[in-house]
Amino acid sequence: MATRPMSHIEQVCADKGMKMTEQRRIIAHVLSEAHDHPDVEEVHRRSAAEDPRISIATVYRTMRLFEEAGIVKRHEFGDGRARYEETPATHHDHLIDVRSGKVIEFHNEEIERIQQEIAQAHGYKLVGHRLELYVLPLDAGKATEE
Amino acid sequence: MATRPMSHIEQVCADKGMKMTEQRRIIAHVLSEAHDHPDVEEVHRRSAAEDPRISIATVYRTMRLFEEAGIVKRHEFGDGRARYEETPATHHDHLIDVRSGKVIEFHNEEIERIQQEIAQAHGYKLVGHRLELYVLPLDAGKATEE
DNA sequence: ATAAATGCAAACCCTTTGCGCTCAT
DNA sequence: ATGAGCGCAAAGGGTTTGCATTTAT
Numbered sequence: 001m002a003t004r005p006m007s008h009i010e011q012v013c014a015d016k017g018m019k020m021t022e023q024r025r026i027i028a029h030v031l032s033e034a035h036d037h038p039d040v041e042e043v044h045r046r047s048a049a050e051d052p053r054i055s056i057a058t059v060y061r062t063m064r065l066f067e068e069a070g071i072v073k074r075h076e077f078g079d080g081r082a083r084y085e086e087t088p089a090t091h092h093d094h095l096i097d098v099r100s101g102k103v104i105e106f107h108n109e110e111i112e113r114i115q116q117e118i119a120q121a122h123g124y125k126l127v128g129h130r131l132e133l134y135v136l137p138l139d140a141g142k143a144t145e146e
Numbered sequence: 147m148a149t150r151p152m153s154h155i156e157q158v159c160a161d162k163g164m165k166m167t168e169q170r171r172i173i174a175h176v177l178s179e180a181h182d183h184p185d186v187e188e189v190h191r192r193s194a195a196e197d198p199r200i201s202i203a204t205v206y207r208t209m210r211l212f213e214e215a216g217i218v219k220r221h222e223f224g225d226g227r228a229r230y231e232e233t234p235a236t237h238h239d240h241l242i243d244v245r246s247g248k249v250i251e252f253h254n255e256e257i258e259r260i261q262q263e264i265a266q267a268h269g270y271k272l273v274g275h276r277l278e279l280y281v282l283p284l285d286a287g288k289a290t291e292e
Numbered sequence: 293a294t295a296a297a298t299g300c301a302a303a304c305c306c307t308t309t310g311c312g313c314t315c316a317t
Numbered sequence: 318a319t320g321a322g323c324g325c326a327a328a329g330g331g332t333t334t335g336c337a338t339t340t341a342t
Binding site for chain 1: 222224241243244250252254256257260261264265266268269270271272273274275276277278279280281282283284285
């Protein structure tokens with residue numbers, strides 16, 4: 001109902017000729033605004049805040065749709081549920097503070113290059129990779145497990 | 147019953163003073179023999195082949211026990227279930243052929259070093275990482291998705 | 293008008309767990 | 318003997334899905 005400007009993702013969906021329901025519009029907006037890596041429940045929470053007539057099933061279906069369309073990227077940071085971010089223009093990997101759960105993005109050209117080399121050396125073509133660094137604050141050495 | 151030689155893992159368990167049931171002995175043996183990355187169901191299948199009186203619940207409990215004791219390493223290669231390998235003496239990462247599911251181990255000192263540097267540059271200490279390369283055979287460029 | 297999308301609740305998959313029985317120590 | 322471990326089946330958490338209803342086109 002609100003005629004707010006089209007979010008980036010909504011624009012992409014429209015360009016792809018997707019049927020744009022109010023639910024999709026809202027989820028697209030939520031994801032476009034997100035600067036973190038929300039899980040489905042969180043996306044649902046934020047979406048429901050904009051319009052309560054939206055079910056978690058729809059969020060699941062839409063995340064899958066968006067993922068398969070390359071609109072969002074799914075991550076599994078080891079906490080059992082999937083986390084999403086809008087497909088980034090520039091590739092990056094993640095550094096996860098295991099104490100706070102905070103996620104920092106980084107990119108390292110050298111690592112990217114070496115990965116390619118490794119794949120090729122084994123007779124393969126690199127089609128994807130996952131690199132996550134699990135870390136603890138330097139100033140908090142001992143108090144935690146693992 | 148069979149007085150076969152102690153598997154490596156069984157030895158480690160014994161050294162740690164664990165109560166060694168026949169089930170644990172068998173699971174330890176299965177894992178010690180495995181040269182792949184079996185999931186729980188597969189570990190159960192192989193264990194049950196040695197002795198059918200072993201439940202999947204016990205396998206789950208034992209995998210968790212072994213993992214927490216540092217005896218095995220758990221991996222999540224993106225297919226939804228956990229996969230295990232005996233904790234390797236020398237650290238390595240994985241290269242996964244997305245077509246066949248084949249897993250190849252590799253190690254690259256340069257990447258390891260850069261990871262440390264990245265963590266430190268962000269004010270963190272690296273406590274773990276996950277690096278997986280998803281690949282396709284060089285000679286099979288187009289027939290598959292993703 | 294009509295096929296696609298939604299909401300609801302049931303089902304699924306992997307994993308964990310409560311409980312009474314069994315077994316290693 | 319006795320507490321840890323086991324099997325069973327039920328429960329849990331995240332995710333998917335069948336079906337009747339709603340909605341974008």
